[in-house]
Amino acid sequence: MGHAAMTGQALEVRIWRGGEAGAFQSFSLPTRPAQTVLDVVTEIQRGPEPDLAYRFACRVGMCGSCAMTVNGEPRWTCRTRVAAVAKKGMLTLEPLRNLPVVKDLVVDMTTFFEKWQKAKGVFEPGDAPPADFAIVKPDSAERQAADRGIECIGCGICYSACDVVAWDRDYLGPAALNRAWTLVNDVRDRGQAERLAAVVADGGCQSCHTHLSCTKFCPKSLAPTYAIAGLKRAAMRAAVKGTK
Amino acid sequence: MRRSTGFMHAQRRPGVVASVVHRLSGLALTFFLPAHFLALGSALSGAGKFERFMNVTENPIIKVLEVGLVTSLAVHLACGLRILAIEFLDLRERTAATIAVCFAFALASGLLFLLNIQMGLS
Numbered sequence: 001m002g003h004a005a006m007t008g009q010a011l012e013v014r015i016w017r018g019g020e021a022g023a024f025q026s027f028s029l030p031t032r033p034a035q036t037v038l039d040v041v042t043e044i045q046r047g048p049e050p051d052l053a054y055r056f057a058c059r060v061g062m063c064g065s066c067a068m069t070v071n072g073e074p075r076w077t078c079r080t081r082v083a084a085v086a087k088k089g090m091l092t093l094e095p096l097r098n099l100p101v102v103k104d105l106v107v108d109m110t111t112f113f114e115k116w117q118k119a120k121g122v123f124e125p126g127d128a129p130p131a132d133f134a135i136v137k138p139d140s141a142e143r144q145a146a147d148r149g150i151e152c153i154g155c156g157i158c159y160s161a162c163d164v165v166a167w168d169r170d171y172l173g174p175a176a177l178n179r180a181w182t183l184v185n186d187v188r189d190r191g192q193a194e195r196l197a198a199v200v201a202d203g204g205c206q207s208c209h210t211h212l213s214c215t216k217f218c219p220k221s222l223a224p225t226y227a228i229a230g231l232k233r234a235a236m237r238a239a240v241k242g243t244k
Numbered sequence: 245m246r247r248s249t250g251f252m253h254a255q256r257r258p259g260v261v262a263s264v265v266h267r268l269s270g271l272a273l274t275f276f277l278p279a280h281f282l283a284l285g286s287a288l289s290g291a292g293k294f295e296r297f298m299n300v301t302e303n304p305i306i307k308v309l310e311v312g313l314v315t316s317l318a319v320h321l322a323c324g325l326r327i328l329a330i331e332f333l334d335l336r337e338r339t340a341a342t343i344a345v346c347f348a349f350a351l352a353s354g355l356l357f358l359l360n361i362q363m364g365l366s
Binding site for chain 1: 257258259260263327330331332334336339
């Protein structure tokens, strides 16, 4: 339905209230031109429900804090227009899946970021990093592989969309493994052996079932599935070479 | 009231559908394999026993099951090749299109087998 057609019509919004246990609360709002899902939540919080909990910061798709489940699918709400996702004038808003609910639309992201650490998703300069800048050619295969995954904003949408995370709470998840893959391709990094050991351990890259949900829903159009496939190839090469 | 579950929504996604079909077809093949080995093993006890086993497969119900078996084998093969291409060749696929090709290959294989049975009967 186009923006003009929707403007002025009533929008029925169901929002999850409470923690893990809770209930949906319904609201009726007017639709507005170019209205985003985040606009809807803000209008409700600034109007009838001042205690509605949700997160946002930049409102322009950079910070990754406003992700929610919108009509059953994980999305960044600041860049999602109501007209594109409302079904028959209905919006159902829930917190992200696969993370503990703190309150209403807010989830606890601790586990998500702990898994980045567990996947060694941190640059390791080594004991004696070079004093001068490293020269990395933009057209080198490693640089291009890293470029494909580097724009992650840590929104947690891929983690929420992943079925394997839902089944196996120890699975590191697409975002952490994608970050690890960008570092595997960072020629300056000196922690490759430890990183590879971390990503092939239980709950690592081999747990991915290639459902491609992360790749489908990533708002930055990254493809964690293919990053994870890259990690599997790196693990295979290391196994063939006999390196640990 | 409960929150919606992810997997129910996930069922609409082609990657998930392919994954489920891949696994179910694998399970179907594990049911077939014991029967297959039993049939081959019966030959060890003489041609007569093997022939009796083979006569059972002339049953129309078994013929229908065989079409399902061939389709399962084809879909399992195609989905497996797709995963190998993604993981080892870094194939960046158009997921829905690739999966549609895998399923079409399986269906065509099943129909060809059915045609073969029909021609054998006529």
